[in-house]
Amino acid sequence: xxxxxxxxxxxxxxxxxxxxxxxxxxxxxxxxxxxIGEILVGVLIANTFLYDxxxxxxxxxxxxxxKELGVIFLLFSVGLETPFSAIRKVGKTAMFVAVFGVILxxxxxxxxxxxxxxxxxxxxxxxxxxxxxATSVGITARVIRDMNLMHTVESRVIIxxxxxxxxxxxxxxxxxxGIAGGGSLDIFQVAVVAIEAVLFVLAIIFIGSLVLPKxxxxxxxxxxxxxxxxxxxxxxxxxxxxxxxxxxxxxxxxSFLGLAAIIGAFLAGMAFAExxxxxxxxxxxxxxxxxxxPFFFVFVGIAVDLEAFGELGVLMMAATITVFAxxxxxxxxxxxxxxxxxxxxxxxxxxxxxxxxxxxxVASIGLGMLDPETGLSIIEPGLYNxxxxxxxxxxxxxxxxxxxxxxxKLGKKCEVLPPDVN
Amino acid sequence: xxxxxxxxxxxxxxxxxxxxxxxxxxxxxxxxxxxIGEILVGVLIANTFLYDxxxxxxxxxxxxxxKELGVIFLLFSVGLETPFSAIRKVGKTAMFVAVFGVILxxxxxxxxxxxxxxxxxxxxxxxxxxxxxATSVGITARVIRDMNLMHTVESRVIIxxxxxxxxxxxxxxxxxxGIAGGGSLDIFQVAVVAIEAVLFVLAIIFIGSLVLPKxxxxxxxxxxxxxxxxxxxxxxxxxxxxxxxxxxxxxxxxSFLGLAAIIGAFLAGMAFAExxxxxxxxxxxxxxxxxxxPFFFVFVGIAVDLEAFGELGVLMMAATITVFAxxxxxxxxxxxxxxxxxxxxxxxxxxxxxxxxxxxxVASIGLGMLDPETGLSIIEPGLYNxxxxxxxxxxxxxxxxxxxxxxxKLGKKCEVLPPDVN
Numbered sequence: 001x002x003x004x005x006x007x008x009x010x011x012x013x014x015x016x017x018x019x020x021x022x023x024x025x026x027x028x029x030x031x032x033x034x035x036i037g038e039i040l041v042g043v044l045i046a047n048t049f050l051y052d053x054x055x056x057x058x059x060x061x062x063x064x065x066x067k068e069l070g071v072i073f074l075l076f077s078v079g080l081e082t083p084f085s086a087i088r089k090v091g092k093t094a095m096f097v098a099v100f101g102v103i104l105x106x107x108x109x110x111x112x113x114x115x116x117x118x119x120x121x122x123x124x125x126x127x128x129x130x131x132x133x134a135t136s137v138g139i140t141a142r143v144i145r146d147m148n149l150m151h152t153v154e155s156r157v158i159i160x161x162x163x164x165x166x167x168x169x170x171x172x173x174x175x176x177x178g179i180a181g182g183g184s185l186d187i188f189q190v191a192v193v194a195i196e197a198v199l200f201v202l203a204i205i206f207i208g209s210l211v212l213p214k215x216x217x218x219x220x221x222x223x224x225x226x227x228x229x230x231x232x233x234x235x236x237x238x239x240x241x242x243x244x245x246x247x248x249x250x251x252x253x254x255s256f257l258g259l260a261a262i263i264g265a266f267l268a269g270m271a272f273a274e275x276x277x278x279x280x281x282x283x284x285x286x287x288x289x290x291x292x293x294p295f296f297f298v299f300v301g302i303a304v305d306l307e308a309f310g311e312l313g314v315l316m317m318a319a320t321i322t323v324f325a326x327x328x329x330x331x332x333x334x335x336x337x338x339x340x341x342x343x344x345x346x347x348x349x350x351x352x353x354x355x356x357x358x359x360x361x362v363a364s365i366g367l368g369m370l371d372p373e374t375g376l377s378i379i380e381p382g383l384y385n386x387x388x389x390x391x392x393x394x395x396x397x398x399x400x401x402x403x404x405x406x407x408x409k410l411g412k413k414c415e416v417l418p419p420d421v422n
Numbered sequence: 423x424x425x426x427x428x429x430x431x432x433x434x435x436x437x438x439x440x441x442x443x444x445x446x447x448x449x450x451x452x453x454x455x456x457x458i459g460e461i462l463v464g465v466l467i468a469n470t471f472l473y474d475x476x477x478x479x480x481x482x483x484x485x486x487x488x489k490e491l492g493v494i495f496l497l498f499s500v501g502l503e504t505p506f507s508a509i510r511k512v513g514k515t516a517m518f519v520a521v522f523g524v525i526l527x528x529x530x531x532x533x534x535x536x537x538x539x540x541x542x543x544x545x546x547x548x549x550x551x552x553x554x555x556a557t558s559v560g561i562t563a564r565v566i567r568d569m570n571l572m573h574t575v576e577s578r579v580i581i582x583x584x585x586x587x588x589x590x591x592x593x594x595x596x597x598x599x600g601i602a603g604g605g606s607l608d609i610f611q612v613a614v615v616a617i618e619a620v621l622f623v624l625a626i627i628f629i630g631s632l633v634l635p636k637x638x639x640x641x642x643x644x645x646x647x648x649x650x651x652x653x654x655x656x657x658x659x660x661x662x663x664x665x666x667x668x669x670x671x672x673x674x675x676x677s678f679l680g681l682a683a684i685i686g687a688f689l690a691g692m693a694f695a696e697x698x699x700x701x702x703x704x705x706x707x708x709x710x711x712x713x714x715x716p717f718f719f720v721f722v723g724i725a726v727d728l729e730a731f732g733e734l735g736v737l738m739m740a741a742t743i744t745v746f747a748x749x750x751x752x753x754x755x756x757x758x759x760x761x762x763x764x765x766x767x768x769x770x771x772x773x774x775x776x777x778x779x780x781x782x783x784v785a786s787i788g789l790g791m792l793d794p795e796t797g798l799s800i801i802e803p804g805l806y807n808x809x810x811x812x813x814x815x816x817x818x819x820x821x822x823x824x825x826x827x828x829x830x831k832l833g834k835k836c837e838v839l840p841p842d843v844n
Contacts, residue, residue, distance in 0.1 A: 006486065244713065283709075288713055290706070
């Protein structure tokens with residue numbers, strides 16, 4: 001029994017990893033972000049004989065955990081590239097870009113769904129709005145780095161805004177998950193959840209990014225001035241275990257508070273970013289992320305039912321959501337960056353378009369939560385498919401548009417390589 | 423539901439990792455191998471309120487997988503430090519040490535159990551014999567490295583013998599698992615399993631360590647002489663995904679053949695050891711091992727029922743198995759190394775004593791397999807506890823004995839730091 005179960009899981013892992021690797025190599029060949037390949041592997045498995053071949057019907061719990069660990073470590077590593085100090089440095093412009101780029105897609109997404117599904121579908125509309133909010137900081141940063149344009153003003157604004165945007169997206173997600181957990185749209189409850197979410201985020205930022213670094217620095221200074229035995233200081237805990245402990249602790253707390261676990265993971269990463277010298281955990285974290293994260297994207301794809309796109313309604317909805325996701329982000333962020341001039345604002349607007357992982361995370365949380373009134377998933381499968389479609393297209397569309405707008409501004413040929421979240 | 427389940431698992435992971443880290447720091451303080459701390463964490467959880475507190479009764483499947491992944495990656499990384507070439511270099515002595523050190527404990531362990539439990543307990547006796555066979559190459563190597571004595575003849579013999587011993591242990595384990603799977607002690611079946619195991623091991627060694635390196639070298643040479651475009655050669659697959667694919671592939675095959683999955687993982691690591699320059703995956707593998715391996719040892723400990731030691735029988739059995747495990751390994755290996763002279767033979771004998779992970783792996787496989795005739799676990803819980811006790815004590819006893827024997831030989835003070843499998 002035990003050995004059979006393990007045998008099945010090992011075989012499933014083998015097949016999935018091989019397919020992911022093949023998909024990655026193909027993506028690199030056609031210069032497409034590898035995350036798209038990973039999602040398509042999931043779609044392939046779900047919609048062909050492969051699903052039964054690797055016996056995925058049973059034992060989904062194991063992959064639920066691998067998937068969740070994958071996304072938790074991914075968000076931790078995104079947080080790790082997002083020190084609080086980096087947010088302070090990027091000035092007003094980035095803040096405007098982020099705020100407009102969050103408000104416009106959220107409101108338009110929400111209204112779009114209310115218009116399409118009727119005013120009783122509040123939770124569904126909120127989730128779609130939330131899934132249209134967050135720019136994928138991983139994909140954006142990777143595209144710009146691959147273009148060797150990290151030094152431009154536009155790039156700095158995009159990265160800064162993407163960072164703030166990520167935090168705002170987390171807060172929006174926290175609010176939406178909190179409301180959905182309560183089951184109804186009670187203004188008092190919204191306020192409680194919002195305050196809880198904001199307080200949690202601010203508390204972690206305050207403690208992790210402001211208080212702790214100062215306290216530790218002071219302690220170190222005192223030690224050095226006292227006896228100058230910096231080398232003799234006991235080594236203490238090593239970076240990886242500490243990172244794992246903090247990451248799981250904040251994910252758990254965040255989850256117990258009714259917020260999404262990944263919010264805690266992101267904050268844990270952000271707090272750790274302040275301690276890179278003391279506990280350098282990036283290199284050690286990276287292989288774990290590389291091993292586990294594909295499971296998230298593959299299982300995002302496995303939830304996609306291709307037959308659903310046969311329905312005209314789903315196809316229309318996917319197209320509509322995608323178009324509005326691109327337009328609202330472009331206009332919102334462009335407006336926020338208008339002080340930089342038209343061509344630069346266009347670059348910033350385009351650079352903020354890719355939704356990637358965060359939209360998918362929101363959608364899959366919505367798919368996993370049940371509406372307490374109807375007992376069905378908050379995001380019904382057809383709508384889920386539409387959101388995944390939107391994530392795929394916004395991610396695919398951004399790199400060529402970025403190249404084009406940068407060329408228009410800089411007037412030279414700048415090549416863009418495919419981004420890659422890992 | 424989904425979120426609740428994830429919430430529980432995250433909290434369990436958090437508690438386990440914190441306890442493991444505390445245990446590790448305590449172990450380092452009292453200079454004891456950290457693996458012992460990890461096992462004791464499991465014993466602590468299983469025998470206190472903690473078990474119910476973190477709700478471990480439910481969802482054991484997830485931890486079954488984490489545990490299995492932990493031990494698979496551990497054996498892969500042990501294999502990675504065991505290139506086939508290293509085995510060839512260590513001459514006859516290491517081979518004698520390994521062979522005597524395998525045969526004596528196996529036979530004595532087997533006879534001991536037949537004597538104690540009666541001749542009908544063939545499977546149980548075989549498993550106990552097998553669990554007394556394999557020296558923990560990880561622990562031994564770590565102890566010697568920490569003593570800075572890698573250059574001595576004795577050390578080289580110990581490492582070489584530990585490596586061969588590991589392979590012999592794997593073959594013994596494969597045979598025993600195969601016999602247990604069949605359910606009876608049929609000589610024809612033993613032969614089939616033994617041949618299957620030996621052929622599988624030899625085939626992987628032959629292909630992975632002899633044929634592939636030559637083929638790849640030839641291909642590279644041809645490329646260089648043709649157009650001298652070594653740099654332009656496409657990068658191809660990166661080391662970590664390749665390592666994961668090969669590791670899961672060989673584990674699966676090994677498991678499908680009825681051998682233990684870890685045998686495949688060990689062979690995969692050994693094959694990879696030949697390609698360290700081409701696909702350096704050690705650094706990337708290490709954090710994954712560090713993250714997952716403790717789950718194996720913790721869950722080894724969780725299976726220990728302290729109340730069982732209340733029974734005089736179990737306590738006696740634990741003491742007997744432990745004493746014979748130490749004596750048989752010491753005498754067997756000492757005999758194998760007698761050509762080096764008495765003092766050196768004593769060092770080698772002592773150095774091969776620690777059983778560590780491999781004995782535990784054998785015992786936990788035995789605990790997980792059911793006897794087809796009685797329907798009970800092949801290794802019943804009392805006996806399992808005795809084997810875990812043996813692993814703990816042999817691991818604890820080796821470092822001080824190694825220090826003592828090395829001092830007797832070299833006549834100088836050589837400090838031994840606690841070994842650490844990770």
